[in-house]
Amino acid sequence: MILLILREQDSYGYQIIQRIRAMSAQQWLWSEGMLYPVLHRLEKRELIEAYWKVAESGRQRKYYRLTKRGRMELERQEQQWRVVQQTLSNLGLGKKDE
Amino acid sequence: MILLILREQDSYGYQIIQRIRAMSAQQWLWSEGMLYPVLHRLEKRELIEAYWKVAESGRQRKYYRLTKRGRMELERQEQQWRVVQQTLSNLGLGKKDE
DNA sequence: AATCATACCTAGTGGCACTAGGTATCACAA
DNA sequence: TTGTGATACCTAGTGCCACTAGGTATGATT
Numbered sequence: 001m002i003l004l005i006l007r008e009q010d011s012y013g014y015q016i017i018q019r020i021r022a023m024s025a026q027q028w029l030w031s032e033g034m035l036y037p038v039l040h041r042l043e044k045r046e047l048i049e050a051y052w053k054v055a056e057s058g059r060q061r062k063y064y065r066l067t068k069r070g071r072m073e074l075e076r077q078e079q080q081w082r083v084v085q086q087t088l089s090n091l092g093l094g095k096k097d098e
Numbered sequence: 099m100i101l102l103i104l105r106e107q108d109s110y111g112y113q114i115i116q117r118i119r120a121m122s123a124q125q126w127l128w129s130e131g132m133l134y135p136v137l138h139r140l141e142k143r144e145l146i147e148a149y150w151k152v153a154e155s156g157r158q159r160k161y162y163r164l165t166k167r168g169r170m171e172l173e174r175q176e177q178q179w180r181v182v183q184q185t186l187s188n189l190g191l192g193k194k195d196e
Numbered sequence: 197a198a199t200c201a202t203a204c205c206t207a208g209t210g211g212c213a214c215t216a217g218g219t220a221t222c223a224c225a226a
Numbered sequence: 227t228t229g230t231g232a233t234a235c236c237t238a239g240t241g242c243c244a245c246t247a248g249g250t251a252t253g254a255t256t
Contacts (some may be wrong), residue, residue, distance in 0.1 A: 001185070001186065001189060004186065004189040004190055004191060005189060007190065008189075008190060012234080012235090013234070013235070013236095014232095014233060014234050014235080015234095019189075020185070023185050023188040023189050024181060024184070024185040024188075025181075025184075025185075027181045027185070028181070028185065031214075031215080031216095032234085032235080032236085033213095033214070033215065033216075033217085033236085033237085034213070034214060034215090036235070036236060036237085037212085037213090037236095037237085038212090038213095040236095041212090057221095057222080057233085058221090058222080059221070059222075059233070059234070060221095060234085060235090061233095061234070061235090062234085062235070078191065078192065081186070081191065083122060083123075083125045083126070085183075086122070086123075087099070087118070087121050087122040087123075087125070087126065088099065088102070088179070090121040090122075091099060091102040091103060091106075091117075091121050092102055092105065092106060093102060093176065093179065094176065110203080110204090111203070111204070111205095112201095112202060112203050112204080113203095129245075129246080129247095130203085130204080130205085131205085131206085131244095131245070131246065131247075131248080132244070132245060132246090134204070134205060134206085135205095135206085135243080135244090136243090136244095138205095139243090155202085155252095155253075155254095156252090156253075157202075157203070157252070157253075158203080158204090158252090159202095159203070159204090160203085160204070
């Protein structure tokens, strides 16, 4: 999800959480304590990279950018996702119990 | 996935693995070491229940049956799944990088 | 008799999801 | 001016669980 968000545009932790919350119709309320370790892990794997930037508000924000490796990883995961979807669909997901 | 399989019909460990393998076009190769602990956990949560049965082959097999609670849990998870799908779709999953 | 497929199982490890904190700045109200 | 809420970053600790790597046993095939 983070990689998807960063493919749209560079973003920062707090905003990523808001975005997920909004896109899930308030169904997913990711805590910050969850997010930042994930971001750092993604950075370590060189799927994303960080840079500091001062917003118009005057606040420092740590923006993240998708790297080339990140883009490749995202494609790999989209492929995997299709397998998951296809498999669950084959197993009758969504169909009512007869 | 296990609950989905058991909604179709009662099944046993070894067969469940084969089924997942087949339904995923050989993309998912679940090990038995993975499966059995999960089955036991589901049983403990009373989402499934086990019974021994002798197959025509003469072998003892431990069949699992979906319980009422299991059926309810499966519906809950299908709901969750729709949220996940919708959210990822909203975030542009599947769309090519522009 | 050996090997393969079937059929069940447990122990151990490492990673990670999640909770529960902490720090700091800015805006705004009491 | 202090206190509250939103913004914005972070770490430590716990406990579960995904996964690997084993083990046992039977029936069928070679």
